[in-house]
Amino acid sequence: MNRRRVIQGLSGLALGMSGMPLAVTAAPRGSRRPHVGVIGAGIVGASIGMHLARAGALVTLFERTAPAAGATRNSFAWVDPWTLDLHxxxxxxxxxxxxxxxxxxxxxxxxxxxxxxxxxxxxxxRDVRDLAAALEGTRFAVRSLDAAQFRQLSxxxxxxPxxxxxxxxxDGHLDPVRVTxxxxxxxxxHGAQLKYPCEVTDVATxxxxxxxxxxxxxxxxxxHxxxxxxxxxPRLLRMLGEELTLAHAPGILAHSVPGPVVTRMVYDGPAGLEFKQMADGSIVGTDSEQVPNLPQHALIREQPVDFPDEALRRQHGERILARLAQVMPAARGVALARLTLGFRVLPTDGLPIVGALPSSANAHVVATHSGVTLAPIMGKLVSEEILAQRHDLILAPYRPERMLRRSTVV
Ligand SMILES: Cc1cc2nc3c(=O)[nH]c(=O)nc-3n(C[C@H](O)[C@H](O)[C@H](O)COP(=O)(O)OP(=O)(O)OC[C@H]3O[C@@H](n4cnc5c(N)ncnc54)[C@H](O)[C@@H]3O)c2cc1C
Structure with a gap:
């Protein structure tokens, strides 16, 4: 069967995946405002929907589960400039x-x-110094600290050690569910419609x-x-005859119960220990380089599936909180609220994918890691491309063509 189901003509009835007739929603008429459908109400889709609606488009957001239900909910949500790639x-x-x-x-x-x-x-x-050098000469230059200056500042x-x-x-950080x-x-x-739970099962062309x-x-x-x-x-793109492979990159985060706020900074410490304290005082942290390689993780290493049992989830959460307690007195004795497991939206070259699809003149795709950091600029630039045909050169290295292949399987 043709996986790239092409639904010809929209007058009358269309057939759904089940073969049952589907209702055809009336197109918004009596207006020249373009109607843009956005699939996905994570932080990136939400920002795109907002920018489009504020610029005058009629927007419908389709979300399979609930807003922020995907990578967004499970994100560390640090807003940061950090990369050695200057562009x-x-x-x-x-x-x-x-x-x-x-x-x-x-x-x-x-x-x-x-x-x-x-x-x-x-x-x-050495890594710390390399990263610091990445912003040298800009107006965002960083300040090197010795141990005494560290303790004074924080x-x-x-x-x-x-x-x-x-x-x-x-740098800043945020609550990704709240911001979405x-x-x-x-x-x-600005008039956008948000539909959830509402899974997109097909795209007509x-x-x-x-x-x-x-x-x-x-x-x-x-x-559009x-x-x-x-x-x-990738599953949605396949409906349009495009193949995309994303890297599989799970990540866990321990969230403590709220407590007194003692710091507003984001920390990246030894052996992959990253942490921050949310506005409500809960501590969020991870220890990516220390996650034990257990046989129970076999499936998670291959597919976006949940932990096989709650005991394993708790074990990870308690290990991370114990590590945090070594460097953060406020973390000593605090209880674990939850341990999240999320899957990064990670193009195989690590860079964003954003732009019009080569195969469909009126379809855009955005798939990016650091989507929390990048959501505002993605929303703005994608909205400008669609509504004003304004193509900002900053996006030139991130166009989808470099990662997409035309499907041959039908
Ligand atoms: C552990 C971890 C830590 C991270 N840390 C950071 C960080 O510190 N800073 C940072 O900037 N980024 C970070 N990220 C990355 C960031 O969270 C993601 O890049 C960002 O959340 C992606 O947002 P999104 O809207 O593109 O995708 P998602 O949030 O995954 O949203 C996609 C939505 O599409 C919906 N959907 C899927 N299929 C369909 C369909 N057929 N029909 C309708 N809806 C559908 C899903 O339900 C989902 O809600 C982290 C990610 C993880 C997992």
Missing amino acids: YQQLRLRSIALYGRLDRELGLGMVWGGYIDWGASAAEA PAIEPG FAAAFYSGL GCFLAAAQR RAGRVTAVVTREGVTPVD LVIAAGVDT
């Missing part, structure tokens, strides 16, 4: 600047506390253009489509 760094810096404005306009509740990177060994010290942390550190005042909700609420204030989005509720005609479906993006 990519510019994209990230532009997004951070937009966050500043959106935070003031929409009350995102962001925590702008800066960032400390520190290492305990000679090898880690008295809530006891770093232990210390080789090198720097402080950046640029703020973006969606702003989109809805005619003569190389997307004509409609198909869900179990019916067929919704669209003038944006696919921002996280790790499910």
